[in-house]
Amino acid sequence: MSPYIVILSTGSELTAGRSLDTNSGWIANQLFELGWKVKKFITLPDDPNLILKELQSLKDLAKELPVLGIMTGGLGPTEDDYTLETVLKLTGKTSYSIEKAKLRLTKIYEARGKEYKDILPNVFRQTFVPEGCKTLDNSVGIAVGFIESLGENSYLVCMPGVPSEMTEMFKRRLVPELKKLYPRENLNQRTKWLWNIGESLFQNDFIEPNRDEFFKDAEWGVTANRGYIKCIFQSTNESLLETIVHRLETQYPKIISEDVFQYVHEQLSKMGLTISVAESCTGGLLGKKLTEPSGSSAYFLGGCLTYSNEMKTSLLGVPKETIESFGAVSVEVATAMVKGLCERTGSTYGISITGIAGPLGGTEVKPVGTVCIGLREPSGEISVHQYIFPGNRESIRENASNTAFFLLYQSLKK
C-alpha cells in the first residue's frame, strides 16, 4: 500500500527564485528508487499562515486516504523559521526539548567562542519537537527532525532544509521508519541512455509496440537531455527488466550506452590512458566536463582552445590552406586539429571539436548546429563524426561536448 505523497519545502529565498530547491527532487528520487511515486511538490515562502493552510489541507486529505507529507526547512533558529510552531497549531500539542540535542548544541556553541555562547538561549528552539512524536536525530547539524501523525496511516515528516543534514537524516533515520510504516515488495531498476533520438520517436518505436508485453508489470520513464535521452525501467520482476534491456540493446545497438560520464571517468582512470582536447566552438566546455570529477588529473592532460582560425594554425599546426580550402568547420580541419593536438600533448586519446554554434555563421551547406568531432584513438586511428545538432547556441555546445563523451564511450567499449 503506497501513501499519497506530498513534498513540501519552505523558504522565501526559494519562492523569490534566489535559491534553487534541490531537496524535493532529491527526496523524490530516493522515494522513486524505493518504488514510491510523489503526487505533488509544494514550495511556500516563510509565511506561517500559508504553511498552516497547506498542512491543514494535507490533514483534511488524510481523512480520505493514507497521506505522507515530507516537509523540509523552517526548523532553524531564526525568526522566520515557522515549522514547529505551525505543526503545534495544527495538532494542538505542546513541545519539549530533546536533552541529547540540547547538550550537543551547547557543546558546539561553547566551542565556537563567547559571542556564540551568549546567543545560546536564542537557538535552543531547534531542539524542540512536538510531544509524543517519533524523533529523527540530526548527525550533521543541530535541528531535530520528527514524524507527526496526520490521521490513520498518515504522517507528516519534518526535516531541516540544509541539504547535507536532510540527506543524512533521510537515509539513516527516515528510510527505516518509512519501511516499517509502509511495508512493500522490493523494486528493481535499469537505466540506459539512447543518443540522438527524440523522446517521441522512442515512445513510438519502443514503448508502444511493447506496451502489452512489457509495460503491464513494469514502469518506464524518459528524461530528455542534451544529445541523449535517459530511459528508466522499474519492476519487481527482475527477469522482465532483463528482457526489456535486451530488447532495447537489440533494437538500438548503435546509439545505446550507460552513463557515459561515469564510464569514461572510470575506464580512463583504470586503464591508465590519457586524453587531451582541441576545442573551437565549445570554447572549453569539453575540458570543463572532463575535469568535473575529482581525480580526472590522472588522465586529463589539457589541450588547446582554438577559437580563431589563427590559433588553429599557430597552436595546433592546422595548415592555413586546409582551413581556406575546406572551411574551419570541416572533416579535414577536425582531423588536422586532433592530429596536431596529440603530436603536441602525447596523449593516447584526443578529441577535436569544430562547429557552428550560432546563431550567426550558418550557410545553406553548413547550417547552424553543424559540428565535426575528431577522435584520435590509442591505436593512432583518427575518425571524424559530423552532426547537425538542434537548438540554440547553448544547446549545440552541450550536444557537441556530450556527444564527444559518447564517442569516447564507444571507443573504450571496443
Added chain:
Amino acid sequence: MSPYIVILSTGSELTAGRSLDTNSGWIANQLFELGWKVKKFITLPDDPNLILKELQSLKDLAKELPVLGIMTGGLGPTEDDYTLETVLKLTGKTSYSIEKAKLRLTKIYEARGKEYKDILPNVFRQTFVPEGCKTLDNSVGIAVGFIESLGENSYLVCMPGVPSEMTEMFKRRLVPELKKLYPRENLNQRTKWLWNIGESLFQNDFIEPNRDEFFKDAEWGVTANRGYIKCIFQSTNESLLETIVHRLETQYPKIISEDVFQYVHEQLSKMGLTISVAESCTGGLLGKKLTEPSGSSAYFLGGCLTYSNEMKTSLLGVPKETIESFGAVSVEVATAMVKGLCERTGSTYGISITGIAGPLGGTEVKPVGTVCIGLREPSGEISVHQYIFPGNRESIRENASNTAFFLLYQSLKK
C-alpha cells in the same frame, strides 16, 4: 494591484526527481525584478486528474481575489502531455491549430528525414491552443503558449517546459502582456554586484544600519552566486534608489561591480581588444564562459588548457624549475602561464588560472580552494591575485572563473 501568483510546473520526471525544476525559480526571480512576489510553487506529475484538480482550485480561488497562475510543461507531442486537454476540460472550450506554427513544425520535421515526417500527424497537437485565448509565440521550439482567463483579473499562463523555449517566451511575449494585464506604478530598479562578501554580513553591515532611512520606501533582495552577491533595490522613488546606490558605492568601493559578464563582452567588442586564457584547475570553464555570448569570436582567440604540469611547460613554456620551486599553484607559475600564453597568442588581454579545486590536493599552507589568477593587461603589465574560495570542487571552479571576469571588469573600467 498585484495578483496572487502561483507557479505550476508539470512533469513526471520532476516529481520522480530525475530532472530538477529550474523554471519555477527562474520565473519567480523574473517576477521579483518586476516587483511581484510569488505565493506558491506547485509541481505535479503528468497526471491529468491531479492537474485538473489543481487548476480547479486556482479557478475557485480566483472568485475571491485576482489570481495569476503560470504553468510550464505538458505542451509537448507525447501522450503524457496533458496541459491543453486539461485546460479545455477546465474551461469547456474547444481548441484550434495555429497555422504558422503548423507550417514551422512541418518544415522542421521534413528536414529531419523520413522517419520524422511519418510521425508528423502525431505531433501537430503542439500547435493547438484554446479558442479565444491570447497566444504566445515560440521562437525557439514548436509548442505554442497561451494565456487563458480564470475569471475577473485572473489568468492562467501556459508555456512549454523546455527552459530555452520558456525563458525566451517569457521575456519576449509574456512580460509585455503581464504589464498590460496588471498595470502598476513604474517600479525602478538598481542591481549591483558585490564580490567575496557573504549575504549575512552584507545584511548586518548595510541593510540593518540603513533600514529606517532607506527600506521603508524601497525593497531589497540579495541573490548569492559563486563569488558574488547580486543586490537588487526596488522603489517607485528614483532619487531614493540613487542615494542607496551611492551609499553602497561609498561603502564598498573595491568590491562593487555591474554585471561583469555583460560589461566584459560589450567593452571587449567595442574597444577591439582580444583575449586568450590559460586554464589549469578550471579545465576550460573560463573559456566556455567567455564564449557563451554570440559574437565573442570578435575578441576571444583561444588559449591553452594546461591541467598537468607537463602541459604548463610544453604548451606555455613555464620553466620546470618554477613549478618545482614554487609549486603549480603559485604566483610565480600564474605569472609564467599568462606571460607564455600572450607570447603565443598575441592577445591584448591574457588570463591564467591555477588552483586547488579539491577535494584532494590541499595542504596546510595551500588549502583546497587556493587559486591564483594572473592578468596580463594591454599595457603588458602582469598582476597575480590569490584567493581562497569556499565550497566544493564545483563551487571553487565557478568562483575562480567568475572572479576572472571581475578582474577583467576592473581593468576595463580603469
